Amino acid sequence: MGRGYDSNCYLIVDEKTVLIDTGTGATDSLRERLKPWAGEIDLIINTHAHFDHVGGNRLFDAEVAIHVDDASEMESGRLYGTSELFGESASSKADVLLREGDVIETGELSLEVVHTPGHTPGSVCLVSSRGHLFSGDTLFSGGSFGRTDLPGGNTEELLMSLERLKNTRFEYLMPGHMDCVKEGMKHLEAALELLRRSL
Numbered sequence: 741m742g743r744g745y746d747s748n749c750y751l752i753v754d755e756k757t758v759l760i761d762t763g764t765g766a767t768d769s770l771r772e773r774l775k776p777w778a779g780e781i782d783l784i785i786n787t788h789a790h791f792d793h794v795g796g797n798r799l800f801d802a803e804v805a806i807h808v809d810d811a812s813e814m815e816s817g818r819l820y821g822t823s824e825l826f827g828e829s830a831s832s833k834a835d836v837l838l839r840e841g842d843v844i845e846t847g848e849l850s851l852e853v854v855h856t857p858g859h860t861p862g863s864v865c866l867v868s869s870r871g872h873l874f875s876g877d878t879l880f881s882g883g884s885f886g887r888t889d890l891p892g893g894n895t896e897e898l899l900m901s902l903e904r905l906k907n908t909r910f911e912y913l914m915p916g917h918m919d920c921v922k923e924g925m926k927h928l929e930a931a932l933e934l935l936r937r938s939l
């Protein structure tokens with residue numbers, strides 16, 4: 741669970757060790773908690789190029805994967821204006837460019853990439869073969885969703901992305917902030933209703 745402004749970070753220990761998002765990198769808590777695996781992380785997957793999700797990439801010597809549409813914002817360190825928002829910048833190289841439908845095999849588990857623009861143009865959700873939806877800032881528990889008022893944000897696209905998520909199968913919602921919950925589809929329905937009403 742992320743602390744302060746850190747995003748949630750999810751560590752998958754399988755044949756490959758994969759870390760989904762890395763927080764701001766500005767707090768010691770993530771580094772401390774991930775210390776036992778720090779040298780063993782093979783791949784970082786960033787759900788999108790905001791500072792509070794990619795800032796910690798620099799703490800790890802691992803390949804970095806991000807959707808092709810968010811790669812240049814991450815590499816340049818512009819991060820859709822979130823560098824200014826947090827008063828800090830971080831850039832990292834995109835080693836793997838993700839696209840809709842890509843599947844990342846970690847060993848026992850596989851993660852399918854669903855492109856869900858709206859919060860940022862290259863936001864992705866990852867659907868695991870065991871029924872997890874790693875949703876970044878596209879969808880949160882409690883029926884809320886990511887902001888669209890930052891550069892690159894688009895509310896209509898977010899609505900379409902949330903609607904597309906209804907076609908995916910998942911039980912556990914693992915969002916970029918806030919709690920992980922079961923019965924994820926109910927949280928998706930609630931977010932869709934709220935977003936439709938706000939348009």
Ligand SMILES: [Zn+2]
Pocket residue numbers: 788790793859877886
């Ligand atoms: Zn974000």
